[in-house]
Amino acid sequence: MIEAIGLTKRYGAKTAVQDLSFQVRPGTVTGFLGPNGSGKSTTMRMIVGLDQPTGGHVTIGGHPYRHVPNAPRQVGALLDAKAVHGGRSARNHLLCLAQLSGIPARRVDEVLGVVGLQDVARRRSKGFSLGMGQRLGIAAALLGDPQVLLFDEPVNGLDPEGILWVRNLMQSLAAEGRTVFVSSHLMSEMALTAEHLIVIGRGRLMADMSVRDFIAANAAGFARVRVPDREPGAREKLSAALAREGGQVLPEPDGALRVAGLPLPRISDVAHGAGVRLWELSPHQASLEEAYMRLTQGAVDYRSTDDQRTGLREVATEGGVPVAAPQPGAGQPGWYAPPPPRQEPARTDPDARPAGAPLPTVPPAPELSKSDTEDPR
Numbered sequence: 001m002i003e004a005i006g007l008t009k010r011y012g013a014k015t016a017v018q019d020l021s022f023q024v025r026p027g028t029v030t031g032f033l034g035p036n037g038s039g040k041s042t043t044m045r046m047i048v049g050l051d052q053p054t055g056g057h058v059t060i061g062g063h064p065y066r067h068v069p070n071a072p073r074q075v076g077a078l079l080d081a082k083a084v085h086g087g088r089s090a091r092n093h094l095l096c097l098a099q100l101s102g103i104p105a106r107r108v109d110e111v112l113g114v115v116g117l118q119d120v121a122r123r124r125s126k127g128f129s130l131g132m133g134q135r136l137g138i139a140a141a142l143l144g145d146p147q148v149l150l151f152d153e154p155v156n157g158l159d160p161e162g163i164l165w166v167r168n169l170m171q172s173l174a175a176e177g178r179t180v181f182v183s184s185h186l187m188s189e190m191a192l193t194a195e196h197l198i199v200i201g202r203g204r205l206m207a208d209m210s211v212r213d214f215i216a217a218n219a220a221g222f223a224r225v226r227v228p229d230r231e232p233g234a235r236e237k238l239s240a241a242l243a244r245e246g247g248q249v250l251p252e253p254d255g256a257l258r259v260a261g262l263p264l265p266r267i268s269d270v271a272h273g274a275g276v277r278l279w280e281l282s283p284h285q286a287s288l289e290e291a292y293m294r295l296t297q298g299a300v301d302y303r304s305t306d307d308q309r310t311g312l313r314e315v316a317t318e319g320g321v322p323v324a325a326p327q328p329g330a331g332q333p334g335w336y337a338p339p340p341p342r343q344e345p346a347r348t349d350p351d352a353r354p355a356g357a358p359l360p361t362v363p364p365a366p367e368l369s370k371s372d373t374e375d376p377r
């Protein structure tokens with residue numbers, strides 16, 4: 001088990017990790033999520049003794065990494081796949097690591113096979129692609145057959161077959177009772193791989209719970225409702241009726257309605273009561289991505305804006321009329337995070353938003369104030 005207590009790391013005035021406490025337990029894959037620059041790599045480096053905490057401590061099996069008995073055989077990590085001597089072959093790189101840790105040379109060939117690099121084992125790693133480098137890093141982590149494994153963005157650069165392989169590998173390592181801690185920005189992949197999540201934002205703990213609980217706590221399920229296309233006014237009539245019942249109704253780009261806050265049988269009854277026929281009434285689970293976006297949107301440091309290409313493009317026109325350029329910060333089209341389930345649903349006035357109007361942006365999560373995230377010293 002990995003245990004962090006009050007873990008803090010400052011680089012000069014920058015607080016990268018602040019008062020972080022969590023446990024990573026054996027037997028399950030634990031995902032480590034957070035926006036760019038939130039402190040994931042710093043935390044992982046402190047776990048394996050590559051960075052010293054400014055405050056607090058972190059242990060593996062009850063010991064700081066330096067005092068873990070036979071650490072290279074107990075703990076394996078992929079932290080930076082590029083940290084390889086490029087002039088050495090993949091096999092020689094692993095042989096060096098094996099010799100330093102007292103691992104028999106035959107294990108090198110075993111792990112080369114496990115990661116699928118046996119055919120390029122004698123090639124210099126500086127010619128490796130991003131995905132091949134990742135595979136070599138994973139081989140190094142597996143070398144000592146360790147009980148505790150850390151992977152910092154292991155699927156970065158891997159092809160779809162490689163991503164599936166990493167997913168299966170993580171899960172089988174955990175099923176063998178090992179502790180597996182893995183960071184990733186690929187939410188769909190994390191939803192399939194991890195059972196438990198630790199989410200940080202600006203160096204602070206934001207969530208420590210199962211994937212299922214995380215989605216349930218941060219994004220509500222919803223229903224999709226569709227009325228016959230050729231029944232004028234039916235959609236608006238149903239929207240109004242559902243809103244009166246406390247439903248939160250939003251138009252979907254394809255003309256359907258997204259309804260949160262009402263169970264499916266109630267939606268059906270309301271439609272019946274309003275005299276509106278339904279062509280679709282289907283339940284939908286919010287995704288990990290939606291839940292993650294909702295939780296972390298107030299803790300994102302690096303946010304993109306639309307590219308205005310000022311002075312670089314001709315004004316687009318439709319029939320001689322200039323077409324408005326998209327406005328920065330207007331939200332990502334097609335993306336909508338449902339509200340957390342415990343939030344009081346805001347009643348929707350269907351008259352206020354015509355069919356096909358842009359989907360609303362969600363209210364921001366509470367911002368961490370600067371004084372929360374930066375050490376005053």
Ligand SMILES: Nc1ncnc2c1ncn2[C@@H]1O[C@H](COP(=O)(O)OP(=O)(O)OP(=O)(O)O)[C@@H](O)[C@H]1O
Binds near residue numbers: 036040
């Ligand atoms: N050696 C260092 N010196 C100074 N600042 C650092 C150092 N290492 C990390 N930081 C800063 O600490 C913060 C956390 O960085 P870290 O790499 O841990 O984030 P991350 O969550 O892993 O980000 P990403 O998802 O982009 O990989 C960032 O603001 C980063 O600039």
